[in-house]
Amino acid sequence: MLKIEKLSVRYGTVHAVQDLDLAVAEGELVALLGPNGAGKSSTIEAIIGLVAAGGRVEMDGQDISRLPPELRIRRGLALSPEGRRVFAGLTVAENLRLAAATRRDRAGVRADTDRFMELFPVLRARMHQPAGTLSGGEQQMLAIARALMTRPRLLLLDEPSLGLAPRIVQRIFEVIAELKAGGMTILLVEQNAAHALRLADRAYVLGAGRLQYQGPARDLASDRLMSLYIGG
Amino acid sequence: MEYALQQLLNALAFGAEYALVALGLAVVFSIMGLVNFAYGEIIAASAYAVLLAVAVGLAAPLAAVGLAIAMGILASVLLERVAFRPVRRAPLTTGLLTAFGVSIVLQNLFQLFISPRPQALPLLNGLNQTLMVGPYAVSSLQLMQLATAIVAGGALVWFLNRTTLGIAMRAAAGDFATVRLQGIRADRVVAAAFALSGLLAGIAAVFVLARRGSVAPDMGFMLVLKAFVACVIGGFGSLAGAALGGMVLGFIEVGLLVLLPAEYGGIKETLTYCIVIALLLLRPEGLMGTRRELGDKEA
Amino acid sequence: MADSSFASAPLGAPAPVSATAPAARGRRRMLRALVGGLVVALPVLVIALGIDLLAPGHYRHMASIAMINLMIVLGLQVYMGNSGIVHLGHSAFVGLGAYGVAILATPVAMKALSIPDAPLGLAQVQLHPLGAALAALAVVGVIALLTGLIIARLSGVAATIVSLAFLIVCHGMFLNWPALFKGNQAFFGIPREIGFWGVAAAAAGTVVLARLFRESRTGMQLRASAQDMQAARALGLDVTRLRRRAWILSALICGGAGVMFAYLTGTISPRAFYFQQVFLTLAMLILGGMATVTGAVLGTLLLSVGLEVIRRAESGLDLGFVALPQMLGLSGVALGIVIVLGMALRPQGLAGRLELDEYIATTLRRGRSTAAPGTAQGEREK
Numbered sequence: 001m002l003k004i005e006k007l008s009v010r011y012g013t014v015h016a017v018q019d020l021d022l023a024v025a026e027g028e029l030v031a032l033l034g035p036n037g038a039g040k041s042s043t044i045e046a047i048i049g050l051v052a053a054g055g056r057v058e059m060d061g062q063d064i065s066r067l068p069p070e071l072r073i074r075r076g077l078a079l080s081p082e083g084r085r086v087f088a089g090l091t092v093a094e095n096l097r098l099a100a101a102t103r104r105d106r107a108g109v110r111a112d113t114d115r116f117m118e119l120f121p122v123l124r125a126r127m128h129q130p131a132g133t134l135s136g137g138e139q140q141m142l143a144i145a146r147a148l149m150t151r152p153r154l155l156l157l158d159e160p161s162l163g164l165a166p167r168i169v170q171r172i173f174e175v176i177a178e179l180k181a182g183g184m185t186i187l188l189v190e191q192n193a194a195h196a197l198r199l200a201d202r203a204y205v206l207g208a209g210r211l212q213y214q215g216p217a218r219d220l221a222s223d224r225l226m227s228l229y230i231g232g
Numbered sequence: 233m234e235y236a237l238q239q240l241l242n243a244l245a246f247g248a249e250y251a252l253v254a255l256g257l258a259v260v261f262s263i264m265g266l267v268n269f270a271y272g273e274i275i276a277a278s279a280y281a282v283l284l285a286v287a288v289g290l291a292a293p294l295a296a297v298g299l300a301i302a303m304g305i306l307a308s309v310l311l312e313r314v315a316f317r318p319v320r321r322a323p324l325t326t327g328l329l330t331a332f333g334v335s336i337v338l339q340n341l342f343q344l345f346i347s348p349r350p351q352a353l354p355l356l357n358g359l360n361q362t363l364m365v366g367p368y369a370v371s372s373l374q375l376m377q378l379a380t381a382i383v384a385g386g387a388l389v390w391f392l393n394r395t396t397l398g399i400a401m402r403a404a405a406g407d408f409a410t411v412r413l414q415g416i417r418a419d420r421v422v423a424a425a426f427a428l429s430g431l432l433a434g435i436a437a438v439f440v441l442a443r444r445g446s447v448a449p450d451m452g453f454m455l456v457l458k459a460f461v462a463c464v465i466g467g468f469g470s471l472a473g474a475a476l477g478g479m480v481l482g483f484i485e486v487g488l489l490v491l492l493p494a495e496y497g498g499i500k501e502t503l504t505y506c507i508v509i510a511l512l513l514l515r516p517e518g519l520m521g522t523r524r525e526l527g528d529k530e531a
Numbered sequence: 532m533a534d535s536s537f538a539s540a541p542l543g544a545p546a547p548v549s550a551t552a553p554a555a556r557g558r559r560r561m562l563r564a565l566v567g568g569l570v571v572a573l574p575v576l577v578i579a580l581g582i583d584l585l586a587p588g589h590y591r592h593m594a595s596i597a598m599i600n601l602m603i604v605l606g607l608q609v610y611m612g613n614s615g616i617v618h619l620g621h622s623a624f625v626g627l628g629a630y631g632v633a634i635l636a637t638p639v640a641m642k643a644l645s646i647p648d649a650p651l652g653l654a655q656v657q658l659h660p661l662g663a664a665l666a667a668l669a670v671v672g673v674i675a676l677l678t679g680l681i682i683a684r685l686s687g688v689a690a691t692i693v694s695l696a697f698l699i700v701c702h703g704m705f706l707n708w709p710a711l712f713k714g715n716q717a718f719f720g721i722p723r724e725i726g727f728w729g730v731a732a733a734a735a736g737t738v739v740l741a742r743l744f745r746e747s748r749t750g751m752q753l754r755a756s757a758q759d760m761q762a763a764r765a766l767g768l769d770v771t772r773l774r775r776r777a778w779i780l781s782a783l784i785c786g787g788a789g790v791m792f793a794y795l796t797g798t799i800s801p802r803a804f805y806f807q808q809v810f811l812t813l814a815m816l817i818l819g820g821m822a823t824v825t826g827a828v829l830g831t832l833l834l835s836v837g838l839e840v841i842r843r844a845e846s847g848l849d850l851g852f853v854a855l856p857q858m859l860g861l862s863g864v865a866l867g868i869v870i871v872l873g874m875a876l877r878p879q880g881l882a883g884r885l886e887l888d889e890y891i892a893t894t895l896r897r898g899r900s901t902a903a904p905g906t907a908q909g910e911r912e913k
Contacts, residue, residue, distance in 0.1 A: 087402075089403075
């Protein structure tokens with residue numbers, strides 16, 4: 001579904017990502033792992049179009065690397081960004097409404113809203129509160145619901161568990177598992193490698209902007225992963 | 233008593249005009265972080281469009297109102313495409329100076345192609361009549377200004393809170409990149425903001441024309457400068473602050489007009505600005521402002 | 532922390548600092564700034580010499596005006612270039628300086644004609660030109676101190692708007708207080724105390740002064756705060772105080788330029804210190820690049836020449852085969868376009884981030900050792 005060839009991201013003279021090849025097939029959950037500063041977020045931002053990048057990004061066989069982010073969304077990509085970035089001054093309902101802005105199926109939007117309220121019951125009570133007043137975990141749930149509201153076929157999750165309490169992290173990963181069970185294709189960026197690998201089909205490990213490992217997630221034993229992280 | 237009411241209406245009408253223009257500035261600033269110094273020239277462009285229409289024989293007041301508003305929207309959207317889009321992601325200062333440059337260019341183009349001197353344009357003077365409301369003589373223009381400002385303000389609030397585009401504009405004021413992540417076209421949101429701002433400029437042009445009965449290259453510049461001051465009083469970037477600041481400015485001006493003897497009329501402007509500066513001493517961030525530092529634009 | 536990350540400001544010219552004491556380091560830095568300032572001032576003096584020796588007489592007057600404009604642009608650079616905040620009211624200080632000496636130094640007999648009813652008995656006062664200049668600068672300084680108290684506390688945009696409001700307030704005062712300023716009419720009879728070389732010396736001195744400020748502790752801290760306000764505050768820098776200092780120095784330089792203007796031309800009017808001058812000097816600074824003193828000099832030079840050409844076109848041009856009509860507003864259009872294009876294509880200006888001497892030093896070093904690794908600029912850690 002998604003195919004990336006020779007992706008490179010540069011900030012001035014610093015190469016954040018170099019010559020990365022990566023692919024995600026339909027129905028897969030792929031984990032993108034690596035230590036801090038390895039280039040994971042830059043990769044995600046390049047896929048969605050928020051940073052300029054060299055190389056090729058393909059969705060369903062079509063080159064999308066020249067498209068602005070909003071048109072990539074319309075091709076079926078969605079991102080729950082790092083740090084959540086909910087619209088703090090808007091209510092939960094307005095956040096969701098914006099995400100549904102490009103959809104024409106009103107009934108579908110209503111059904112989806114109901115579905116997300118079931119998935120994240122905490123949001124239901126807060127529908128008309130400004131999103132900025134939500135807790136970190138609630139904001140993360142809203143960010144995921146918001147990404148889903150655009151009806152993606154490939155969901156990009158950037159650090160969904162960052163800075164959250166263990167109980168909330170547990171819940172977030174339960175939701176990711178449910179989404180996968182429902183057939184959603186997911187590219188998951190995580191610092192919490194153990195959690196991510198338990199769910200993932202395949203994994204890529206980045207180090208210093210380059211690919212260090214790719215293969216089935218279960219083959220990535222913890223000692224191997226450790227050495228990749230430390231830079232063995 | 234009648235005098236007091238008269239001056240109250242006067243203050244409200246002045247304030248309404250400033251508030252309208254300040255809102256036009258604030259809409260663009262809050263979303264784009266652009267300090268649009270060329271806004272006065274958008275107002276002037278609307279007025280010149282009416283002048284040209286009259287010159288070719290289109291002299292219906294109602295059509296002139298429509299034309300002024302259409303021209304305001306067109307000029308505003310056009311300026312965004314031509315001049316402001318290249319500096320959209322640049323720092324605040326770059327955008328401010330660009331707009332300042334555009335303002336100079338347009339003012340001088342009006343001079344070059346039309347005339348440096350004011351041109352008489354009495355077409356809309358009919359809007360400004362003296363009405364008798366009970367025992368009171370009031371200006372129809374002032375009533376209209378007040379009513380229009382209230383309606384426009386209400387419509388703006390409705391638009392920003394009830395329509396998807398309006399919500400997107402509010403969201404974009406905080407985090408433009410994430411708005412694009414919702415599949416919403418950035419250019420559309422920006423164009424909408426500029427169109428809205430241009431619409432308000434067109435309305436302002438109608439009022440200025442009705443009051444002055446003439447057009448001049450710098451007719452918008454001084455008005456916009458006052459509207460900027462209104463924004464600063466109210467808190468830069470806040471829509472409610474812009475409206476409030478405009479009203480405060482109207483009351484200061486009319487207050488001075490009432491209190492100052494006629495022979496000191498010349499220093500009214502000077503005193504107004506002095507009072508404003510004193511206000512800022514008390515509240516540097518403005519009446520409704522949250523402190524916004526230079527370089528906050530990306531945040 | 533403060534010293535290591537911010538005080539190494541001149542990019543591409545890393546200071547040879549290691550074990551030297553801070554005071555000695557500071558002295559050496561200022562010495563280098565002095566030399567650098569002289570390097571930048573040198574072209575100004577060379578051009579002045581060239582005009583003095585070679586050009587016909589009326590060019591001397593034009594060049595004098597251009598050098599006064601250079602002083603104004605430098606005054607603008609001191610505040611705007613270092614604080615990163617747009618200043619649109621600097622011409623008010625030029626006007627205050629000019630009117631200051633006009634009121635204080637003009638002969639009493641002349642003032643009996645022009646401003647007989649001046650308040651405080653000023654019509655009966657006549658100071659020595661130097662004393663008048665110092666008094667005028669003192670007035671400018673006090674007004675700058677008072678306005679600086681407000682301006683420096685405001686956020687960037689608000690400060691810009693208020694600087695513009697200040698310009699209008701001063702202009703309104705010149706116009707509407709005829710007893711003191713002669714209103715709309717020209718104030719004439721100011722002793723013409725300054726000649727071509729006096730102005731040239733003042734301009735060159737101002738170049739050095741602006742450069743010294745740029746490299747001073749205050750200047751560097753201010754530039755650092757313009758880069759990152761939060762970081763500067765976190766390091767305990769009092770940004771308000773830094774801005775206020777730059778504002779006052781900027782005002783004094785502009786006021787000095789006004790004094791020069793009055794003493795050079797002998798006649799002033801309010802219109803000279805209004806938007807026209809603001810546009811002109813702003814465009815000069817933007818074209819050259821506001822980050823450096825070199826940019827101020829370069830922009831003034833280029834636009835002074837360019838505008839002279841346009842002015843001729845503006846007042847009607849006879850090209851031999853066709854006579855172009857008078858085109859009022861052409862120079863304004865040109866200035867605006869310089870600003871707009873400059874911002875769109877090269878927002879850092881022609882001179883960029885390096886001063887002339889730094890540029891020369893970098894070029895020489897590169898020429899000497901071609902294999903030297905390029906100094907990393909603007910690295911961004913993700």
